Amino acid sequence: MSFLQPAMLFALPAIALPIIIHLINQRRFQTVNWAAMQFLLTATKMSRGYARLRQWLILAARTLAVAGLLFAVARPLSSGLLGIAAGGQADTTIVLLDRSASMTQRGPEGESKLQSGLNQLVDSLTLVPSGRYVLIDSAIGKPQEFESPEDLLKAAESKPVSATADLTKMLETTEEYLRANRPSRCEICICSDVRKADWKPDSGQWETVRRSLLELPQMIRFHLLAYPELDKMNRSLRITSVQRIQRESGAELLLSLRIEQGTAESEITRIPIRLEIDGARSEFEIEMSGGQFDLVNYAIPIDSSQTRGWGRVSIPSDSHPADNEYFFVYDQSIERKTWIVAEDPETVVPLKLVASVPPQPNIVCSATILTPEQVIETADDQPALVIWQAAIPGPDDPTANWLKQVKAPILFFPPERIGGESYAGVRWTEWRDAASQVSTWVGDQGLLASTQSGAALPLGDLTVQRAVGIRGDTIALATLDGDAPLLSQAITEQGQIYFMGTTVAPMNSSLATDGIVIYAMIQRAIAIGTQTQGNTRQLIAGSTSAQRAQGWQQIAGDSQALSTNYPLHAGIYRDGERLLAVNRSEAEDQPFIVPRDQVASLFGDLDFDRIDDRAGNSSSLIREIWRLFLIGMLVALIAEAVLCLPKRVAQKAVSNADRTGSDRPLGRGSAT
Amino acid sequence: MVASDHSPPLTTLSPVLGDNRNRRFLDPQALARLASMPLMARRTMVGSVSGMHASPHRGASVEFAEYRRYIPGDDLRRLDWRAYGRTDRYYVKEFEADTNLRMCMVLDTSGSMAFGSEQITKLEYARRLAGSLAYLAVQQGDAVGLTCIGKEITRTIPPRRTAQHLRGINDVLQHTEATGETELVARLHEFAETTRGRALVVILSDLFVEPGSLREAFDHLRFRKHDVAVFHLLDPQELGFEFRRPTRFVDLEGGSALLADPSDIADRYQKALDEYLRKIRKIVLESAVDYHRTTIDEDYEQVLLRFLSGRLRGRGLR
Numbered sequence: 003m004s005f006l007q008p009a010m011l012f013a014l015p016a017i018a019l020p021i022i023i024h025l026i027n028q029r030r031f032q033t034v035n036w037a038a039m040q041f042l043l044t045a046t047k048m049s050r051g052y053a054r055l056r057q058w059l060i061l062a063a064r065t066l067a068v069a070g071l072l073f074a075v076a077r078p079l080s081s082g083l084l085g086i087a088a089g090g091q092a093d094t095t096i097v098l099l100d101r102s103a104s105m106t107q108r109g110p111e112g113e114s115k116l117q118s119g120l121n122q123l124v125d126s127l128t129l130v131p132s133g134r135y136v137l138i139d140s141a142i143g144k145p146q147e148f149e150s151p152e153d154l155l156k157a158a159e160s161k162p163v164s165a166t167a168d169l170t171k172m173l174e175t176t177e178e179y180l181r182a183n184r185p186s187r188c189e190i191c192i193c194s195d196v197r198k199a200d201w202k203p204d205s206g207q208w209e210t211v212r213r214s215l216l217e218l219p220q221m222i223r224f225h226l227l228a229y230p231e232l233d234k235m236n237r238s239l240r241i242t243s244v245q246r247i248q249r250e251s252g253a254e255l256l257l258s259l260r261i262e263q264g265t266a267e268s269e270i271t272r273i274p275i276r277l278e279i280d281g282a283r284s285e286f287e288i289e290m291s292g293g294q295f296d297l298v299n300y301a302i303p304i305d306s307s308q309t310r311g312w313g314r315v316s317i318p319s320d321s322h323p324a325d326n327e328y329f330f331v332y333d334q335s336i337e338r339k340t341w342i343v344a345e346d347p348e349t350v351v352p353l354k355l356v357a358s359v360p361p362q363p364n365i366v367c368s369a370t371i372l373t374p375e376q377v378i379e380t381a382d383d384q385p386a387l388v389i390w391q392a393a394i395p396g397p398d399d400p401t402a403n404w405l406k407q408v409k410a411p412i413l414f415f416p417p418e419r420i421g422g423e424s425y426a427g428v429r430w431t432e433w434r435d436a437a438s439q440v441s442t443w444v445g446d447q448g449l450l451a452s453t454q455s456g457a458a459l460p461l462g463d464l465t466v467q468r469a470v471g472i473r474g475d476t477i478a479l480a481t482l483d484g485d486a487p488l489l490s491q492a493i494t495e496q497g498q499i500y501f502m503g504t505t506v507a508p509m510n511s512s513l514a515t516d517g518i519v520i521y522a523m524i525q526r527a528i529a530i531g532t533q534t535q536g537n538t539r540q541l542i543a544g545s546t547s548a549q550r551a552q553g554w555q556q557i558a559g560d561s562q563a564l565s566t567n568y569p570l571h572a573g574i575y576r577d578g579e580r581l582l583a584v585n586r587s588e589a590e591d592q593p594f595i596v597p598r599d600q601v602a603s604l605f606g607d608l609d610f611d612r613i614d615d616r617a618g619n620s621s622s623l624i625r626e627i628w629r630l631f632l633i634g635m636l637v638a639l640i641a642e643a644v645l646c647l648p649k650r651v652a653q654k655a656v657s658n659a660d661r662t663g664s665d666r667p668l669g670r671g672s673a674t
Numbered sequence: 675m676v677a678s679d680h681s682p683p684l685t686t687l688s689p690v691l692g693d694n695r696n697r698r699f700l701d702p703q704a705l706a707r708l709a710s711m712p713l714m715a716r717r718t719m720v721g722s723v724s725g726m727h728a729s730p731h732r733g734a735s736v737e738f739a740e741y742r743r744y745i746p747g748d749d750l751r752r753l754d755w756r757a758y759g760r761t762d763r764y765y766v767k768e769f770e771a772d773t774n775l776r777m778c779m780v781l782d783t784s785g786s787m788a789f790g791s792e793q794i795t796k797l798e799y800a801r802r803l804a805g806s807l808a809y810l811a812v813q814q815g816d817a818v819g820l821t822c823i824g825k826e827i828t829r830t831i832p833p834r835r836t837a838q839h840l841r842g843i844n845d846v847l848q849h850t851e852a853t854g855e856t857e858l859v860a861r862l863h864e865f866a867e868t869t870r871g872r873a874l875v876v877i878l879s880d881l882f883v884e885p886g887s888l889r890e891a892f893d894h895l896r897f898r899k900h901d902v903a904v905f906h907l908l909d910p911q912e913l914g915f916e917f918r919r920p921t922r923f924v925d926l927e928g929g930s931a932l933l934a935d936p937s938d939i940a941d942r943y944q945k946a947l948d949e950y951l952r953k954i955r956k957i958v959l960e961s962a963v964d965y966h967r968t969t970i971d972e973d974y975e976q977v978l979l980r981f982l983s984g985r986l987r988g989r990g991l992r
Contacts, residue, residue, distance in 0.1 A: 028920055031933055036923035037786035037796075038912045040882060041950065042932055045942035053938040646937075 006077035006130065006626070013072050020064035056645055063642035070635030074628040079129070094185035095132035096176055097123060099139045099160060100194035102167040103324040103543075103572075103586040107195070107233060109618025115229040116162050118617045119193035120154055122227060127151035129626070132189065138175050140167030140200070141544065141570045145179045161562070163570035164324060164586040165544025167200035170207035177214045180222070188222045195229040196596045199589030201604070203596045208604050215608055224605055226612040230595045234264035237273070238325035238591040239317050242296075242454065246309070246332045247364055253306040255279070255332055256299040256364070259315060260454075264593060266293035278558075279304060279313040309334040310537060312574040312581050314558055325591050329558065329574050329583040331538040338386040338528050338535075340369040345392045345417060347371045352506045352514040353389055353415075356521040357528065367528065374401045384409060386531035387524070391415035391505065394423040394430075410531035411498035413524075415505050416470040426494040428474030428501055440464050440488055443480035446589065449500065449523045450479055450489065459519050468510045469503045476501065489523075498530055537580045542587045543570055553577060559584070697844055699801035704975045705809050711982040713775070713810050713874075741765045775816035775874055776833040778900075779804050780865060781847070782879030783824045784856030785927040789880075791911040792971045797852040799970040800878040803905055805847055806978055807876060812840045819873075820846055823861035824854045833873065855927045858883050862891035866898050875900045880907050885953035892961035903964035903981070906954065910971050915943050 005011060036042065105116040113121075127135065128151045137146050137154065141163045154160050169192070176190060194200060202208075215222060243258040261273065270291045277284045279302065288297060304311070316327040340357035344350040350371060357369035372380070374392050378400055387410050394414070395402040405412060405425065420430045440461040443450045452458045466482055476490035482503070492499040506514040513520045533539050546569035554565065559573015568575055568584070575582040602610065744753060744764035754767040781804055787797040808818045812835055819833035820843045829846055831839075858879060869875075875895055881888060881904070895902045917936035924931045936943075951967075958965035964984070968977050 028935075031920040031922050032917075033922045033924060033931075034917075035789060035926050037789035037880060037909070037926050038882060038947070039923065039925045039927070039929055039932070041943050041946040042923055042934065042939070044946040045939040046932065046934060053942075057935075057938060 004079045005073075006079065008076060010072060010076035014069070016072060017065050017069045019068060020061055024061055060642055060645045063638045063645065066638035067635045067642065070631045070638060074631035074635065076628075078627050078631065080627045092130075092132045092189040093187045094134045094136060094183070095127060095130075095189045095191065096136045096138060096145070096179070097127075097154065098169070098172045098176065098190060098192040098194075099137060100167045100169070100192075100200055101140045101159075101161065101163050101165075102195075102197070102200050103162065103164045103590045104195050104197050104200070104322070105229070106162045106324040107229075107231075107236070107322040107617060109231075109321075109616055111618030111620070113618040114162065115195050115231075115617040116160075116193075118615065118619055119227055119229060120160055122615060122619075123191060123193055124151045124154055126191075127154075130189075134185065136179065138172050138179070140169075140172060141165050141567070143171060143175055145175060158564055158567070162324070163543060163567065164572040164584065164590075165542075165570045166587045166590055167194065169194065169201045170205055170211050173211045173215065174207075177211065177218070180215075180218055180220065184220065186220055188220060189225065190222060191225045191227060193227045193229075196226075196601060197590075197592075198594040198596055199587065199592060201596045201601070203600050203604055212604070212606050212608065216606075222609065224608055224610040226601065226610070228601075228612055228614045229617060230598075230614060231616050232264065232593050232595065233321040236320055236322045236325070236593070237261055237263040237317055238322070239275075239315060239328050240325075240585075240588065240591060241315060241328045241330050243362075244313070244330045244332050245299075245362075245364060246304070246334050248306070248334065253304050253308065255302040255304055255313070257302055257315070257330075258296070258298045258300070259328070260297075261288070261290060261295040261317065262591060263290070263293055267291065273317055276316045277302070277313065278315075280308065280311040310581060312557060312583060314574070324572070324586060327572065329572055329585055331540065331574065331581040331583040333536045333538040333581075335364070335366070336532065336536050337366045337368055338532055339383070340367070340387045340389060340524070340528060341377065341380065341385045342369055342371045342389040343374055343377050343392055344371060344389075345373065349418075349505065349507055350389070350391050350415075352517070352520070353391075353524065356517065356524045357387065357389070359521070361525050361529075377401060378404050384535060386410050386535055387528045388412045389415065389524075391417060393417050393419065393421045394425045396423045406496065409497065409534040411500065411527045413500045413502065413527055415502045420470060424474060426474070426492040426496060426499050428472060428476055428490070428492045428499075430501070431471035431473060433468055433470050435468055436482075436484075436486070437465065437467050438469070438483040438486070439466065440480055441483050441485075443489075444478075447587075448479050448491070449526045450519075451526075453522075459522055460516065461519055463516050464512055464519060466504050466511045472501050472503055497534075498527065500527070539577075539580060539582045541569070541582055541584045543572055543584050544587075545569070546584075551575075551577075554582070557581075697805065697848065699798065699847065700805045700809070700844070701802075701975075705806055708806060708810060708975065708978055708982065709813055711810075711979065711986070712814055713777070713807065713816065713982060713985065740768050742768055775811065776819070776871060777807065777811045777816055777874040777876060778819045778821060778833060778865075778869060779807065779843075780862065780875060780877045780879070781820065781822050781850065782856060782858060782877075782881075783822045783828060783850050783852050783854075784858070785853050785925075786856065786880050786882050787907070788852035788926055789909055789912070790970060791909050794970055795852065796880055796907040796909060796970055797850070799907055799968075799974060800905070801847045801850075802974045803978065804876075804878055805844055806974070808840055808843050810978075810982075811835075812837060818843060821865055822846065822850055823856075823858065823865070825857050827861055827864060852926075856883065859887040859891045863894055866891070866894040866900070869898065869900070872899045873901070875902050877902070877904045878907065879904070881954065885950060885957055888954070889957045889961060892957065892963050896961060896963075901964070902961070903985075904958065904966065905977070905981075906965065906967045908967065908969050910969050913947070913969065915940055915947075 101116065105119070106114045108114050109118065135148050135151060137148055137157065137159055138144070139159045142159055146159060148154060148157060180188060239259060239261050241257065241259045243256070245256045247254055247256055268291055270289050272287050273290050274285055274287050277286070288295060310333045312329065312331045314327060314329050319326050338360070342350045342353050342357065354369040354371055358367050360367040374395065388405070388408050390412060395405065402425070414425070416430050416433070420432055423429065443461050445452045445458050450459055450461065461480060466488065469482060469486060469488070472487045472490045475493045476487065477493060478487045478490050480488040482488050486503065488503045490501045492501065504511045504513070506520060508514060548566050548569060551566070551569045554568045554575040554577050556563070556568060557574040557576055560571045563571040563573070572585050575584065601612065741754065741757065742765065744766050748766050752766045754765050757763070757765040757767070781800055783797065787800065788795050790796055790798065804820065808820070811818045815835055817833035817835040818840065820829070820831040821827060822829040829850070831843055831846060858881070862877070892902060915936065920933065920935045922931050922933045966977065966981055
């Protein structure tokens with residue numbers, strides 16, 4: 003329990019007052035010479051048990067009455083959210099707001115989790131004042147001060163977006179803010195639906211953030227306002243692929259989509275799917291049973307002259323409207339070119355093979371092996387992927403400049419002779435013989451993500467005989483035994499730059515012989531690179547900075563969205579000649595909640611408490627409950643009064659006690 | 675109330691009361707008012723001289739008793755010649771005999787009698803009653819004795835009817851102190867055994883003993899043909915038990931002290947007291963004891979007036 007005036011609790015020892023007064027009274031006895039001892043002795047024997055019990059009950063009632071009064075003036079709160087167990091007002095209250103798409107899930111009353119959370123936060127913060135209020139939202143990620151709790155409701159930074167949250171990043175921002183501003187006491191309120199996609203509980207960042215926060219000198223308390231409730235009846239829609247095909251009979255779009263629902267009902271449900279292509283709307287129905295429905299290459303005829311365009315697919319709105327709609331853009335099919343730069347062409351033949359085999363029959367893939375010198379001659383042509391298995395060019399080398407101009411992903415494989423140069427701050431170390439296997443890899447996203455069916459890539463089957471080390475600012479996507487990186491992504495603004503720790507040569511690894519991993523990896527990199535080709539892009543909300551989005555124009559989507567926040571909102575945008583489709587990430591559709599225990603363990607030794615709420619809950623999480631204590635005090639006082647009332651028997655006895663001898667018996671011969 | 679016209683002048687009382695300055699328990703004016711009320715025995719008395727109380731023997735009073743057949747040797751002067759004329763038989767006419775009263779006062783002098791919450795102790799109150807009764811008895815020619823009992827019989831003054839004797843009783847009353855334990859029942863039995871002849875036994879005590887044992891003592895006295903009267907002296911505080919603060923009660927009869935919170939035990943005290951009084955009432959009813967429960971804040975003159983007038987209604991039982 004928390005209190006608004008916890009200082010009053012220092013008066014709690016006063017509950018011993020009735021006992022002390024009782025003991026003092028016991029000591030302040032008077033001495034009386036008494037004759038009628040026989041009645042006293044009888045009375046003492048008779049009343050010993052009950053009188054003692056009554057005495058203790060009276061003392062207990064008095065103690066409770068005093069305690070009730072003290073607790074009432076301490077202004078107790080009905081829950082621990084934002085509660086202050088000791089000390090006074092917080093210097094700074096920081097609100098970490100999860101604005102991700104999943105927070106738009108509505109409750110039975112029609113209010114979203116985000117709105118409910120904001121209302122609860124505003125109520126709580128109004129009740130528990132703070133010197134300063136700071137908002138760190140999941141989309142913008144920058145601390146923003148606001149004057150009063152009510153401003154939270156009006157702020158544009160509290161509106162939902164389609165981008166996935168990153169709690170560790172928000173906590174890092176919080177830690178930086180605390181270090182910079184050094185508030186004396188800080189209450190940090192996190193409002194989130196605790197989705198795995200947002201919290202990434204397995205990320206190593208948690209340990210770093212936790213340690214950093216623990217090192218802060220000031221008192222910090224974390225309060226999580228959680229909305230972990232899931233709607234099992236929710237359906238989500240996602241387009242898995244869109245392809246424009248030009249046939250002799252005309253052009254058509256091949257649309258593949260997936261619908262998932264929380265319950266795996268065997269009963270067949272007819273779901274209308276609304277389709278909008280370049281503003282023209284149509285509708286068709288699908289029959290769904292089970293938890294998942296895949297519509298593959300649904301052909302939609304379009305005008306042959308329409309080589310580029312956009313579209314939107316939606317299903318009837320349910321409790322989570324953000325995942326009932328998906329945007330897409332299409333363009334005429336482009337050949338997916340892969341340039342493999344190698345000093346020795348023989349060593350990259352397997353790479354050429356996997357890069358030139360298309361994943362679908364209507365896609366054209368090609369791979370070309372070039373030497374570093376030849377690659378400069380292709381300056382005007384943009385590939386979908388560059389595989390570089392040669393020495394990293396030095397800063398003065400013209401190929402280094404060429405590499406910097408590449409918009410497609412670059413996948414570096416180590417050459418046989420390792421030089422000392424680096425690219426994007428990353429370099430290799432010498433080859434070493436170390437037979438090992440892949441121990442960990444990032445399976446939820448990136449090149450090594452699990453398949454659409456959820457099956458993991460067979461990285462565990464790979465064996466590596468020789469490997470090089472990777473040095474620099476990278477994110478390891480896969481590591482070998484002993485934490486040596488196998489595949490790392492450079493942290494750079496250029497885009498997707500990957501470094502492999504080994505090659506496909508049989509003497510180095512089984513990548514070529516167990517070809518599934520290398521094929522999936524290359525094709526995914528090509529798919530990413532394809533996005534950079536042509537004039538259409540499929541973007542994940544939040545993946546593009548606001549700076550890059552300057553000049554975007556909205557074609558479809560949330561009309562309330564600010565232009566600076568376009569990259570955060572699902573929709574269709576025009577960026578010059580290019581059409582952009584922004585959608586929520588795939589992780590947003592995965593209804594996985596971080597278990598309660600795991601959330602607690604993420605905060606470790608930090609002062610942390612949690613309250614679970616539900617969307618649409620209108621009752622305030624924190625209420626002052628001093629009335630209850632006053633009622634308790636009154637009940638205790640009434641009980642004390644009842645216990646103290648003299649018994650009716652005693653009254654009768656006193657009245658009958660005849661002082662004048664009125665009940666004097668009339669004995670035989672007695673006239674009185 | 676007795677009319678003052680019939681009260682003897684105070685000067686006539688002085689020789690009887692002795693030195694009045696040392697007799698604070700005697701109020702001459704109250705005695706003068708009470709003197710008009712006779713102290714009557716409820717049962718026949720065997721006195722040594724003629725008096726105003728009924729005797730079990732035939733005597734020479736004016737109150738006709740019965741006719742009896744003449745037996746040779748009877749005084750011929752007592753033959754009723756008119757009856758002989760009517761019946762032709764000799765009858766002797768007999769009259770009631772009036773005799774004097776022997777009043778034995780039994781005064782409880784145990785420690786409990788020293789209690790008094792109203793500026794007067796039970797012993798002091800008993801002194802007033804006993805002194806007054808003694809005066810009234812002597813004044814009407816009856817004999818008065820006094821027995822003081824505590825754990826033992828501490829003082830015994832046999833009944834006499836002289837004014838000088840009354841002075842001796844008053845001296846004893848004046849100097850008696852309430853102290854020590856009580857063996858009231860045992861001493862009453864002893865008193866009953868040692869007191870010969872019929873007497874009016876007036877017991878002045880708080881009777882703080884087991885009621886059941888009192889019954890036997892009263893029966894013993896009745897068996898000895900005594901007319902038993904009891905003044906049960908109680909203090910108002912003993913009846914009301916009105917204490918506010920925790921109190922340490924010290925036994926006046928030398929027992930241990932008891933610390934108690936009166937609010938906790940008041941009801942139980944009253945219950946025990948009620949039970950005790952109920953038993954006493956039952957015992958005195960069954961033992962035909964002239965019982966007077968008296969709280970010591972009462973005017974003792976009124977108490978004595980009730981006592982005397984009550985006995986007037988019950989006199990003459992032969």
